[in-house]
Amino acid sequence: MPTLEIDHLDKAYGPVRALRDMTFDVPSGEIFGFVGSNGAGKTTTMRIALGVLAPDSGQVRWDGRPVDLEVRRRIGYMPEERGLYPRMRVDEQLVYLARLHGKTPAEAKDAMERWTEILGVAHRRTDEVQKLSLGNQQRVQLAAALVHDPEILVLDEPFSGLDPVAVDVMSGVLRERAEAGVPVLFSSHQLDLVERLCDRVGIIKDGQMVAEGAIEELRSEGRLQWSVDGAPASAWAPSLSAGSGLRVVSSEGPRTVVELDGVSAAARTSTADDAAQAVLRAALAAGPVRSFTPVRHSLVELYRDVVSTPTEEPAA
Template sequence: MSALVMESLNKSYGDLRALRDLSMEVRAGEIVGFVGSNGAGKSTAMRIVLGVLGADSGEVRWDGKPVDLAVRRRIGYMPEERGLYPRMKVSDQLVYLARLHGLSTASAKAAMEQWTEVLGIAERRGDEILKLSLGNQQRVQLAAALVHSPDILVLDEPFSGLDPVAVDVMSGVLRDQAAAGVPVLFSSHQLELVEALCDRVGIIKTGSLVAFGGIEELRRTDDRRWLVDGPPAGSWLSAVPSARLVSHEGSRSVVEVRGQADDGVDQELLRAALAAGAVHEFSLLRPSLTELYRHVVSTDSVVTERETVSA
């Protein structure tokens, strides 16, 4: 199965390390979210995939072969900074870009009509870009990435500035593209959206990929937290030495069990609670992607170079 692979990418600007041995794979038919704080290296990695920037070392491959100009022509790219001609009409803009990708005039016009219809901007085809709202400009930018039926999609902050309806439209388009076998890589600061939409997520910090995997995989932790709705934990928790009380409100307690996952300890916790009284709820609490991200990004690490870059 075809995959877009970034392997051991490094990029420096003088003494500033923008990427540090970054390796990541986006498989055909998969949506991968790329998250990190401003300046973490997301855009730098995407620009290397596109060939806009050259890596100091490492390689980008598609279908097992190094990405060359022919492959890059088959990538649909949406930059974070809008790259549209402001005084050009929407229809003319999209037809022009499709023609640059090798489509005939008739095919380019048909593709323009298709994507402006799908993205809800058909009635704005005759408008100049500068006269559109920021959200509609974003829709045109996505249409520009899709107009040549790309084999790969690389989108930098595609949901920025969109209202909820537009977010739903764009999410549907990305799901449809993945269902057609297109690998989709996109960056976003909207972590709840990333969690809902993506098959896998990569978290980047100061140029290094510090976590990568499926949502459920990333949410697994060695220390499990349980919600116990029943007798106050103070009356029974001491019976389970490896557990501690995290919080308590009314009849609901959040209890953490430390160490490797062990069903025996979890059952011991439940038995101890039941011995003290009726238990109405006993459920495992997994961290959300937002909580995981905050933990990963806020964890201190030793970095000798300056840690900010417009990346």
């Protein structure tokens, strides 16, 4: 299966280290969400993948071979800042870009018509880009990334400025492209959307990949918490063993959230089971328990946990 590989990339701008051993991959047919704060290194990574920037070390590969000019011609790229000609008509611009990627005039025209129809801007084909709303400009920008039928999609903040209907349209297009075997790498600050759409997620901080995996994998590595609906915490939480690592993190009326601290990855499952039973026994001893469930953290919560953890500075 062809895979886009980002392999140990390093990049510095003077004393500022923009990327530190950046490594991950995106197999064909997968949507990979790239999240992190502004300046974390997402755009730098994408620009290196496109050949706009050169890494200080490391390599980008497609199907096991270094990405060269020929491969880059088969990548669909959508920059965060719009890269369209503002005074050029939508249809002329998309046909021109398709021709640059090797399409015949007839193929380019067909592709322009198809993607403007799919993305809901067919009625604006003869308008100049500058006359479109920001959301429609974003749709045209995506059409520009798709018009040459790319083998790889790299999209920097593709959902920025879109209304909910346009978000649904664009999400559907990305999922359809992935189902056709295209690897899709995109960055976004809309974490609820990333959680809903992506097969895997990478969280980047200070130029490093600090967490990577499917949402369920990231959840399993996050904080261990249980929600108890029963007697107030004051009636049973003090009975929890002081050395158990269990602590109450929130309590409001009958609902209490208890967290287990300091569990190694190797001992996580058995320790979690023991801790859950200890919490349940303590709560039952104080009265009926109406519900007892593990807390499922959202990507927003996982992200906050990861970025709030101090980053270890690598040795020089």
